[in-house]
Amino acid sequence: MPGLFAEIADRYDALRPLQARDRQRVVALGSADWLRRDDLVVEVGCGTGRMTLPLAEISAQQVVGVDPEERMLEVARGKDVAGRVRWLRGTAYRLPLTDGVAGVVLMSMVVHLLKQPGRAFAEARRVLRPEGRMVIWTFTPRHVREFYLNEWFPSIAWIDGQRFPAGDTLEAGLRRAGFAPVAVDIEEETGALAVEDVIDRVRGRYISTLSLVPPLEYRLGLQRLEELRTLDGGRRIPYRLEWAIVTAIK
Numbered sequence: 412m413p414g415l416f417a418e419i420a421d422r423y424d425a426l427r428p429l430q431a432r433d434r435q436r437v438v439a440l441g442s443a444d445w446l447r448r449d450d451l452v453v454e455v456g457c458g459t460g461r462m463t464l465p466l467a468e469i470s471a472q473q474v475v476g477v478d479p480e481e482r483m484l485e486v487a488r489g490k491d492v493a494g495r496v497r498w499l500r501g502t503a504y505r506l507p508l509t510d511g512v513a514g515v516v517l518m519s520m521v522v523h524l525l526k527q528p529g530r531a532f533a534e535a536r537r538v539l540r541p542e543g544r545m546v547i548w549t550f551t552p553r554h555v556r557e558f559y560l561n562e563w564f565p566s567i568a569w570i571d572g573q574r575f576p577a578g579d580t581l582e583a584g585l586r587r588a589g590f591a592p593v594a595v596d597i598e599e600e601t602g603a604l605a606v607e608d609v610i611d612r613v614r615g616r617y618i619s620t621l622s623l624v625p626p627l628e629y630r631l632g633l634q635r636l637e638e639l640r641t642l643d644g645g646r647r648i649p650y651r652l653e654w655a656i657v658t659a660i661k
């Protein structure tokens with residue numbers, strides 16, 4: 412999806428504010444006792460540094476953020492006034508790092524964008540030291556089937572059904588790349604959003620899938636949400652997110 416993240420880079424953080432559960436995951440990862448002092452902590456597909464910067468605040472290690480999209484990196488660098496993170500341009504297929512330097516490689520909301528996940532796992536494994544961990548945070552197929560926007564944009568379930576891999580597919584891919592053991596945990600997060608906030612997010616195409624929905628379906632879905640706001644402006648729309656939390660050891 413070339414260019415898509417460049418277009419939304421400036422609004423990305425406002426459209427996808429970090430949730431309490433994201434912070435908990437970041438804190439647990441950045442303070443993990445299996446990390447060594449000289450490990451690099453690497454986030455691949457770091458985007459605007461939504462996770463990378465809090466990770467750098469927690470972590471005693473040097474944190475590195477890698478992303479192919481220069482505009483996302485510019486936003487990230489702009490937020491990193493203390494210069495805590497090393498921001499590098501690169502892709503999951505060719506990381507600008509030498510072998511065996513990382514204690515952890517994190518991919519948060521990235522695997523669904525990879526055309527060749529196996530190649531990316533092998534590359535992550537290359538930069539990890541022995542016993543280092545690859546950590547993947549992504550949505551599950553059930554999340555995709557039950558996503559709260561499906562009611563207004565039915566193509567999302569089909570589009571993301573092709574993109575988001577099941578936990579056992581990820582596990583098999585990681586094992587093929589040489590990781591063992593591999594653990595997949597499922598976590599859920601529930602809440603409700605004001606209809607106004609949902610409209611803002613949809614207008615901002617806060618998930619990349621909204622740029623793949625047919626244009627007519629997008630316009631009609633947005634129109635129906637706006638009608639709902641007119642009829643019942645105080646309405647809150649419940650959501651349930653389901654995450655796969657994958658940890659694979661080199």
Ligand SMILES: C[S@@+](CC[C@H](N)C(=O)[O-])C[C@H]1O[C@@H](n2cnc3c(N)ncnc32)[C@H](O)[C@@H]1O
Nearest residue numbers: 416456457458461479480483502503519520524
């Ligand atoms: C949905 S955003 C997630 C950003 C960040 N990890 C977060 O959780 O906020 C996906 C990011 O992956 C990056 N990306 C896309 N293709 C990639 C690839 N092949 N290798 C590494 N990053 C990629 C995009 O540029 C974008 O910044």
